[in-house]
Amino acid sequence: MLRNISKVFTYQTPFKQIYSFSYYANLDLSCPYPSFQSRDLTITHTMHYITKPPCDPKIMTFGAFHTDHLLEIDWSEKMGWSRPQIVPFKSFSIHPFAACLHYAIECFEGAKAYRGANNTIRTFRLNCNMYRMKQSAKRLSLPDFDGAELQRCIEQLLKVDRDWIPDRPGFSCYIRPTLIATEEALGVRASSRARLFVVLCPVGPYFPSGLKPVRVFCNTSTIRSAPGGVGGYKVAGNYAPTVLPLKEVQKIGFHQNLWMLPDGLVQEMGVCNLFFFQKNEKGEKELVTPMLDGTILPGIMRDSILEITRGMGKFKVIEKKVYIQEVIESIESGRMIEMFGSGTAVSIQPIEAIGYNDKIYEVKYDTKLNAGELSHELFDLLTKIQTGAEDHKWIKSI
Amino acid sequence: MLRNISKVFTYQTPFKQIYSFSYYANLDLSCPYPSFQSRDLTITHTMHYITKPPCDPKIMTFGAFHTDHLLEIDWSEKMGWSRPQIVPFKSFSIHPFAACLHYAIECFEGAKAYRGANNTIRTFRLNCNMYRMKQSAKRLSLPDFDGAELQRCIEQLLKVDRDWIPDRPGFSCYIRPTLIATEEALGVRASSRARLFVVLCPVGPYFPSGLKPVRVFCNTSTIRSAPGGVGGYKVAGNYAPTVLPLKEVQKIGFHQNLWMLPDGLVQEMGVCNLFFFQKNEKGEKELVTPMLDGTILPGIMRDSILEITRGMGKFKVIEKKVYIQEVIESIESGRMIEMFGSGTAVSIQPIEAIGYNDKIYEVKYDTKLNAGELSHELFDLLTKIQTGAEDHKWIKSI
Numbered sequence: 001m002l003r004n005i006s007k008v009f010t011y012q013t014p015f016k017q018i019y020s021f022s023y024y025a026n027l028d029l030s031c032p033y034p035s036f037q038s039r040d041l042t043i044t045h046t047m048h049y050i051t052k053p054p055c056d057p058k059i060m061t062f063g064a065f066h067t068d069h070l071l072e073i074d075w076s077e078k079m080g081w082s083r084p085q086i087v088p089f090k091s092f093s094i095h096p097f098a099a100c101l102h103y104a105i106e107c108f109e110g111a112k113a114y115r116g117a118n119n120t121i122r123t124f125r126l127n128c129n130m131y132r133m134k135q136s137a138k139r140l141s142l143p144d145f146d147g148a149e150l151q152r153c154i155e156q157l158l159k160v161d162r163d164w165i166p167d168r169p170g171f172s173c174y175i176r177p178t179l180i181a182t183e184e185a186l187g188v189r190a191s192s193r194a195r196l197f198v199v200l201c202p203v204g205p206y207f208p209s210g211l212k213p214v215r216v217f218c219n220t221s222t223i224r225s226a227p228g229g230v231g232g233y234k235v236a237g238n239y240a241p242t243v244l245p246l247k248e249v250q251k252i253g254f255h256q257n258l259w260m261l262p263d264g265l266v267q268e269m270g271v272c273n274l275f276f277f278q279k280n281e282k283g284e285k286e287l288v289t290p291m292l293d294g295t296i297l298p299g300i301m302r303d304s305i306l307e308i309t310r311g312m313g314k315f316k317v318i319e320k321k322v323y324i325q326e327v328i329e330s331i332e333s334g335r336m337i338e339m340f341g342s343g344t345a346v347s348i349q350p351i352e353a354i355g356y357n358d359k360i361y362e363v364k365y366d367t368k369l370n371a372g373e374l375s376h377e378l379f380d381l382l383t384k385i386q387t388g389a390e391d392h393k394w395i396k397s398i
Numbered sequence: 399m400l401r402n403i404s405k406v407f408t409y410q411t412p413f414k415q416i417y418s419f420s421y422y423a424n425l426d427l428s429c430p431y432p433s434f435q436s437r438d439l440t441i442t443h444t445m446h447y448i449t450k451p452p453c454d455p456k457i458m459t460f461g462a463f464h465t466d467h468l469l470e471i472d473w474s475e476k477m478g479w480s481r482p483q484i485v486p487f488k489s490f491s492i493h494p495f496a497a498c499l500h501y502a503i504e505c506f507e508g509a510k511a512y513r514g515a516n517n518t519i520r521t522f523r524l525n526c527n528m529y530r531m532k533q534s535a536k537r538l539s540l541p542d543f544d545g546a547e548l549q550r551c552i553e554q555l556l557k558v559d560r561d562w563i564p565d566r567p568g569f570s571c572y573i574r575p576t577l578i579a580t581e582e583a584l585g586v587r588a589s590s591r592a593r594l595f596v597v598l599c600p601v602g603p604y605f606p607s608g609l610k611p612v613r614v615f616c617n618t619s620t621i622r623s624a625p626g627g628v629g630g631y632k633v634a635g636n637y638a639p640t641v642l643p644l645k646e647v648q649k650i651g652f653h654q655n656l657w658m659l660p661d662g663l664v665q666e667m668g669v670c671n672l673f674f675f676q677k678n679e680k681g682e683k684e685l686v687t688p689m690l691d692g693t694i695l696p697g698i699m700r701d702s703i704l705e706i707t708r709g710m711g712k713f714k715v716i717e718k719k720v721y722i723q724e725v726i727e728s729i730e731s732g733r734m735i736e737m738f739g740s741g742t743a744v745s746i747q748p749i750e751a752i753g754y755n756d757k758i759y760e761v762k763y764d765t766k767l768n769a770g771e772l773s774h775e776l777f778d779l780l781t782k783i784q785t786g787a788e789d790h791k792w793i794k795s796i
Contacts, residue, residue, distance in 0.1 A: 063495065063584025070494060093489040096468060096597045097461065101578055103637035104502035141641045176584060180499055186461025186574060186599065188637050188669060190645055199494050201584065226624030227660060230639045237635020239501035239586050241628045243539045247588055262625060271586060 023298040027131045029147030036073050036081035036145060038152035043160060045069075046088035055168045057204035062174070062345060064201070067161040071153055071198040074182075075143045078192075084153045086160055092195070095184040099191045104237040105181030107136035110344045111300075113158050113173040113200075115165045117389035120397040121158050124386050126151050126175070128300045133177055136233040141190035142179050150177065154198055155398045161200055169387065170205030174345075206346045211371040211379055213352035214255035214341075216269050218324055219245055220357070224259040224267060224295075231267070231295040238297075239271075246270070254355055256341075264324040266290050272341030272349050273302035276327060277315075277374050279335045285315035287374070290322045301342040304394065305378055324356060331361045338372025339363045348379040421696040425529045427545030434471050434479035434543060436550035441558060443467075444486035453566045455602035460572070460743060465559040465598040469551055472580075473541045475590040482551045484558055490593070493582040497589045502635040503579035505534035508742045509698075511556050511571040511598075513563045515787035518795040519556050522784050524549050524573070526698045531575055534631040539588035540577050548575065552596055553796045559598055567785065568603030572743075604744045609769040609777060611750035612653035612739075614667050616722055617643055618755070622657040622665060622693075629665070629693040637669075644668070652753060654739075662722040664688050670739030670747050671700035674725060675713075675772050677733045683713035685772070688720045699740040702792065703776060722754060729759045736770025737761045746777040 046068045053059050070089050074082040099105045109129040116122040130147030138144055154175060158165070165173040177198045181191030222245045224238065225231020231238060245257050256270035267290055268274060276288045287309050292298050310317045330336040331354075341349035350371040353362050369376040385392045444466045451457050468487050472480040497503045507527040514520040528545030536542055552573060556563070563571040575596045579589030620643045622636065623629020629636060643655050654668030665688055666672060674686045685707050690696050708715045728734040729752075739747035748769040751760050767774040783790045 061585075066495060089494070091491040091493050094492045095489050096487070096576070096595055097464060097599075100499060101504060101576060102506050102574075102634055103641070104504065104634035105638045105641065106499060106502065108500050139642060140638050141645060174584070176500070178494070178499060186572070187459075188641065188644075190641050197494055201495075221626065223624060223626035226621060226627065228619065228621035229624065229627075235635075235638060236500055236502035237633075237638050240503045240538050240633060240635055243501075243503065243586065243588050244537060246586075247539060 023292060024128045024131065024300070024303050027127050029127065029130050029134070029151075031144045031146040033144070034080055035149055036084050036153075038084065038149045038156065040083040041086065041153055041156055042083060043086040043156070044088065045160070048088070050089075052164065053202070055166050055171055055204070057170070060166070060171070060202055060204040062203050062206070067164040067200040067202070069157060069160050070200075071157045073153070073196045075194045075196065076192060081143070081145065086157055089199070092197075094182065097184045097186050099181035099183045102186065103181070103188055104235070104240075105140050105142065105191050106179065106236040107133065107140055107142065107234055108176060108178040108236065109133045109234060111175040111177075112344060112386070113165055113175060114387045115167040116387050116395075116397065119167070121162055121165055122386065122395045122397050123155070123158070123175075125300050125304065125394045126154065126396065128303070129177065132234060132298065132300070133179065136235050137179055139230060139233045140181075140235060142181060142194050145196065150196070157198055157200065158398060164200060164202050166202050166204075170210070172203055172386075174201045174203045176201070211348065211350055211369070211376065213350040213365050213370060215253065215353040215355065216256045216258045216351055217249040217252070217254040218260060218354060218356040219249070219257040220260070220262075222257075223261060226261060227293070227295055229295065232292065232298065234297060242270075258354060260324055261295070266322040266324055266327060267296045269341045269349075269351070272343040272346060273297065273299040274322075275305065275340050275342060276322065276330070277337045277339070277372065278330045279337065281335075285337070286318055287315055288318045288320065288322060291319040293321070299342060301344060301347065301382075304382065305342055308378065308381060327354070328356060328361060331363060336363060338365055338375055340372065340375040347382055348375050350375045421690055422526045422529065422698070422701050425525050427525065427528050427532065427549075429542045429544040431542070432478055433547050434482050434551075436482065436547045436554065438481040439484065439551055439554055440481060441484040441554070442486065443558070446486070448487075450562065451600070453564050453569055453602070455568070458564070458569065458600055458602040460601050460604070461599055463599050465562040465600070467555060467558050469555045469596040471551070471594045473592040473594065479541070479543065484555055487597070490595075492580065495582045495584050497579035497581045500584065501579070501586055502633070502638075503538050503540065503589050504577065504634040505531065505538055505540065505632055506574060506576040506634065507531045507632060509573040509575075510742060510784070511563055511573060512785045513565045514785050514793075514795065517565070519560055519563055520784065520793050520795050521553070521556070521573075523698050523702065523792045524552065524794065526701070527575065530632060530696065530698070531577065534633050535577055537628060537631045538579075538633060540579060540592050543594065548594070555596055555598065556796060562598060562600050564600050564602075568608070570601055570784075572599050572601045574599070609746065609748055609767070609774065611748040611763050611768060613651065613751040613753070614654045614656045614749055615647040615650070615652040616658060616752060616754040617647070617655040618658070620655075621659060624659060625691070625693055627693065630690065630696065632695060656752060658722055659693070664720040664722055664725065665694045667739045667747075667749070670741040670744060671695065671697040672720075673703065673738050673740060674720065674728070675735045675737070675770065676728045677735065679733075683735070684716055685713055686716045686718065686720060689717040691719070697740060699742060699745065699780075702780065703740055706776065706779060725752070726754060726759060729761060734761060736763055736773055738770065738773040745780050746773050748773045
C-alpha cells in the first residue's frame with residue numbers, strides 16, 4: 001500500500017544523498033509559478049543620507065553598517081509576490097506571532113560586490129547565491145521565486161547605493177538576501193506570508209593584514225549537522241547552535257570549531273568549507289575537500305576553488321569523505337602540506353593548528369606569506385578575479 | 399596541553415549525555431546575575447479592547463488570536479535587563495540586521511492557563527516551562543533570567559487579560575514566552591541585545607470532539623535531531639525543517655511524522671513525546687517512552703504522565719532507548735496495547751496507525767472512546783488536574 005512512498009518526498013533524502021561536485025553546474029533559476037519581476041521594481045530614494053564610515057578595517061567590520069536603502073518584496077499565499085521595492089533603510093514591523101520569530105522559518109545568502117577597474121561595480125557568482133537560496137526556500141516551504149529576477153533587483157540596489165561600495169583593495173560590499181516567514185499565527189506549518197529583503201553592508205578585509213592563519217578545535221561533543229538534517233541548506237537554524245561552542249573554544253585559544261560527526265567524519269570549520277593539501281601515501285600531491293553529502297554547505301568559494309585547482313592540472317583534486325583520523329595521520333607523518341578554509345566572508349582562511357583529543361597539531365604555513373603557498377596563490381587569484389581589470393565568467397559588471 | 403579540554407564546555411556534551419528522568423526534579427530558577435524583577439513591572443492598559451472571538455473550536459484554533467496585551471522585557475549586554483512592561487498588544491520594530499532574522503538565535507515555550515472552579519485562573523507547571531526556557535536561552539548564549547520572576551510577570555499578564563481565558567471545558571489560554579536576539583549586526587556571535595516577550599492566545603480543544611487518534615509516518619529520510627545537536631532544547635531552529643516533511647506526509651494520508659535516527663532509534667512524533675503501552679515478552683504490562691538522550695524534548699506533559707503512571711503502580715514505567723523494529727514487532731505479535739503522544743497543545747494524542755517501510759501497522763484503540771483505555775484515563779486525569787475544583791501541586795491558582 002505504501003510502495004515507493006519514499007518517492008512522495010520531493011525534497012532531498014539526505015540519509016543516502018551524495019551531491020555530485022556539480023551542484024552549481026546547472027543553475028536553473030526559473031520558478032514554476034509567477035515570480036516578482038525586476039521590471040516592476042520601484043525605487044524610493046532616501047531623504048536622509050547616512051554618513052559613511054571611514055574605510056578603516058577596524059571600524060568597517062563585518063556586518064556593522066548598513067547602506068541607505070534596502071530591497072523588499074512581500075509574498076502571500078493569496079496574492080503571490082508583491083512588486084519589488086527599493087526603499088530607504090528602515091526597521092520592519094513584525095507581528096509577535098510571526099513564524100520567523102518562533103520556528104526559524106527563514107533562510108539567507110551571503111555574496112559580495114566589488115569596485116573594480118574603471119570604477120565598475122562587479123558581482124561574483126551572484127547567480128549561484130540565487131540558486132542556493134531557492135533550494136533553501138523550498139526546503140523550508142517558503143515561496144520560490146525567479147532567481148534571475150532577484151539578481152536584477154539586487155543589481156539595481158547596488159546601483160542605488162553604489163557610493164557605499166568601497167574602492168580600497170580588500171574592501172567590498174556584502175550582500176545579504178534574506179527570506180523570512182511572516183505568518184501571524186502560532187501553528188507550526190508552512191507560512192502563508194513571507195518577506196524577502198536584501199540589505200547591503202560595506203566591509204573591510206576580514207583580516208586587516210591580508211591573510212592570517214587560525215587555530216581550529218575539533219569539536220567532539222557538539223555537531224553542526226547530521227545526515228537527514230538541513231546542513232546542506234543555508235537556513236537560519238544551522239547557525240544559532242554554533243554560537244556557544246564558538247565562545248567556548250575562543251576561551252581556550254582557538255578561533256573556530258571544526259565540525260565533525262561522532263565517527264570523525266570531517267564536515268566544516270566555523271562558517272567555512274575545508275581543504276587539505278597533502279601528499280598521499282604514494283607521494284602524489286592532492287587537494288582534498290569533504291564531499292557534499294547533504295550535511296555541509298555547498299560553498300560557492302569551495303566550488304570556485306575546485307574549478308580553479310582542477311584547471312591548474314598540477315595535482316589531484318578530490319571530493320570525498322574525510323575522517324579526522326586521516327587528517328591527523330597526514331599531519332603527524334609530515335604528508336600534510338597545508339590546510340585552509342574557504343568562504344565568502346574570508347575568501348581563503350589558512351589554518352595553523354588543530355586541537356583534537358587533548359593534543360594540538362601544528363600545520364605548516366609560510367610565515368612570510370601568513371599562509372601556505374597554495375592558499376596564498378588561490379587568495380591572489382580570487383582577489384584578481386573579483387577586483388581585477390579583466391573579464392571573467394564569474395564576474396558580472398553592472 | 400589540552401588535557402580535560404572537554405571540561406571547558408560548560409553546556410551539555412550530548413554525544414554521551416543521558417538525562418535522568420528527573421529533568422524537572424530540581425527546578426533551580428535562579429539566575430547568577432541580576433535579573434529583571436516582577437516588582438518593577440509596569441502595566442499600560444490598552445485604550446482599544448479587541449473584540450473576542452466566539453468560543454467555537456472551529457474559529458478559536460491554535461495560535462490564531464492574540465489577547466489585548468503582551469509582556470516585554472529588553473536586555474542589553476551593557477544595561478542588563480530593563481523593567482518588565484505589560485503593554486497593549488503591538489507589532490515589534492525589528493532591525494533588518496537583527497540576529498533573530500538571520501541565525502535563529504531565538505527560543506520559546508508553550509504553556510497553558512485554565513479557568514477552573516470558582517472562576518480562578520490556574521496555571522499548570524509553569525515553573526517547568528521557566529526552567530526549560532532558561533536552559534534553551536543558555537544554549538543559544540541568550541541572557542539568563544530568574545524564572546520565578548518571569549513566572550510572576552506572566553501571572554500578572556494573565557490577570558490583566560483574564561477575560562480572554564475561556565471558561566468552556568476543553569478551552570484554555572495558551573502562553574507563549576519567547577526570547578529573541580536583537581543585535582543589529584550581521585556577525586554570527588552571541589547577541590549583545592535581546593527581547594523577551596510573552597503573548598497569550600485563547601484556544602479551543604485541539605480536537606473538537608475530545609480525543610481523535612492520528613496516523614503517523616516513520617520518516618526514514620529526514621531527521622529532526624541527532625546526538626550532539628539541540629533537539630533537547632526548545633529552540634526555534636528545531637521546527638522550520640519539520641514543516642516540509644509534515645506537508646509531504648499529509649499528502650499521503652498521515653497526520654504527523656514519527657522522528658527517528660537512521661538506525662531506527664525512535665525519538666518523537668510531530669511535536670509530541672511518544673508512549674508505548676504494551677505487554678513485554680514475559681507478558682507483563684509496561685509503559686515505555688524514549689529516554690531523554692539529548693535529542694528529544696523533555697516534555698512537561700511527558701514528565702507528568704511518567705509521574706502519574708508511576709504513582710498508579712499498576713504496571714512498569716520505563717524510559718529507555720526504543721527502536722522502531724521493537725515497536726513493529728510488538729504490534730505484529732499483538733503485544734502492543736496502545737500508543738499515544740503527549741504535548742502541551744494536545745495533552746494526549748492517541749495513535750491509530752503507523753506507516754513504516756511501505757507498510758501500515760494498525761494500532762488498537764477503543765472506537766467508542768476514540769483512544770486506548772490508558773490514554774483515555776490519562777486524558778481525563780490531566781483534564782481534572784488542569785481544570786477541576788481540587789488543588790494539586792502542579793496547579794497554581796492566581
